[in-house]
Amino acid sequence: MNSVASIFKFGYQCVFSVVLFLTILTGCGGSSSDSADPSTTDEITDDPSITDEIAITNDGGSFTLSSKAIKNTLGVPLSSTCDAAGDSSLFQFSWSNVPEGTESYALIFYTIINPDDGVDFSNDLSYKSYYVVYDIDGDISELAAGATGGGTVATNGKGLNAYDPPCSAGSAENTYVVALYALSAESGSSLGLSAASDILDLTTAIENSTLESSSLTLTRIRYNPSENDDHVPTSVPSDCITKSAAFDAYSEFVSVSCDSDSITVTSNYSTPYLSQLDDDKLNVGISTWIGRATVPEEVSWDIPLQPTYLSSVSNNIIIHDPIGFTVDGVPILHYAMEATANEVADPSEAYSARDTLTTGQIDQCGGHGANGEAYHYHYAPVCMLDTHDLSQPVAYMFDGIPLYFGTGGGAPIEGDSDVNYGGGRYTDLDYRPAAVRAGTASLDACNAYDVHGDGSEYVYYTTKERPYTIGCFRGEADQINSPQQPPPNWDTDHLVTDGVTFGQDVMLTDYDTMTYGGQELFFIEITPLATNTNITSGKVALMMWRQLTEGESDYSSSDNGSFLHCRALN
Secondary structure, eight states: OOOOOEEEESSOOEEEEEEEOBSSSSBOSSOGGGOOOTTTTOEEEOOTTSOOOEEEESTTOSOEEEETTOOTTOBOOGGGSTTSSSSOOOOOEEEESOOTTOOEEEEEEEEESOGGGOOOTTOGGGEEEEEEEEEEETTOOEEOTTOOTTOEEOOOTTSOSSOOOOOOSSSSEEEEEEEEEEESSOSSSTTOOOTTOOHHHHHHHTTTTEEEEEEEEEEEEOOOTTTOOTTSOSSOOOSHHHHHGGGGGGTTTEEEEEOSSEEEEEESSSSOOOOSSGGGOSSTTOSBOOSOOOOOOOEEEEEESSOOBOSSOOOOOBTTSEEEEETTSOEEEOSBOOSSTTOBOOTTOOOGGGBTTTTTOSOTTSEEEETTTEEEESSOOGGGGGGOOTTSOSEEETTSOEEEOOSOOBSOSSSSOOOOBGGGTTTTOOOSOHHHHHTSSOOOTTSEEESSSSSSOEEEEOOSSTTSSOSSOSBOOOTTTSBSSOOOEESSSOSSOTTOOOOSBEEEEEEEEEEETTEEEEEEEEEEOTTOOSSOTTOOEEEEEEEOOTTSTTOOOOOTTOEEEEEEOO
């Protein structure tokens, strides 16, 4: 094993290790005496900094249904609705504590028209059925998105043997249920069902063979920008109650307080609120890597409650410094990399050679961990979209003006990156105001939209094209003093030092946690590109790290400006 040590400042203690494996699947060039194979004794686990997998147990029983796609807010993922890019499907889920004697499973997915009245499958007015599957293999414990587990797809509410994605006509909140039944009936004809059977036929047929059932009750509000502007703000939030509303769904990650003039938002982690799906993993997709890892840190920001709008577009963004933060507490920076200290962005210039997106420097979620800001975005925060209320801002800029999702995700419009941002789930979405989509109004060089057409209020929208988030402030902003304390700041230029060099011509292909050497560690998987000469072709390297705890050797608490040592693992 080769290890590295690094030093950084501002309040975080950790240990780092770079492990160079010689195996085909997890290997990097080196001598066999330095190799280690974690596959026989160590385990990759889900990242605890990402949303815990949601699990619901039915009626006090032990049979448990869970999903990596569902966050704590219990929202139906957008990718399972009619607004998804391409063909949508029911989200992934798995189950545990299967009752003894289970021979097969049945699955239903439906909406309850009036949740207060419950559901009656004999009354078509009380529900709508989207998916009905029976004879699912009794030996499996997980269904990938869209999978049937060998089962038969019965008839949904439209009379089709297929998945019918929810597609609410209005913008009211709807309640949805996915239920899984563990059955003593063997797969085959024992239930007397056929592809022509519907949800009532199935629930009636399985009454006597149901051992246990488990369900997830979810909600979603659908906005349909092709039909109306229900999601478009008619004014800018400018008091504590209306400005705080965007943060309510993320209270586990951020806290909010106000005084008469400003709102203070504290991020508990400064890392995004994500599902556990592979498409939402941080770091994955970076192909121009500067050797840094994502480290959580508490950070606070102050922004004005009432924006003070500027009369015109101007050059007023310092490229290197944060320009705002997402409603789940992650900093946002300008899309370009600075060329000189304190460089000010010109919104009329396309920084194509320094664009973090087109040069492969950001991950599939639109950000990276880099110089001094822990994880931060340079692009629309696409990985939070699956369950975000799209009538609410995705971020606030330091001028107090909200940033809404307009467009973003999918493959870059230009450049060599082949990353499908957001897993391609949001490629077709366009939540810009109807007038902008129709070409009768436009976003200015700041990506700002004139809400009333008279310059009295502005909001921002994300775009697939530069500047992606904002190109300049349309209100008075204080980039330097809005953060209440400095974010974590690495002292070295690169985390990976001391003779261990991966080279920048790599692709980061995984990020998660694992148990290695009896310790729980974060890791990044590093796959060499064709031009890389530092990692043996066909093999990969892992960089692993963890946070030190009080009482361990080299642990220290710190005030701003002091240095903390990250020692190598032995």
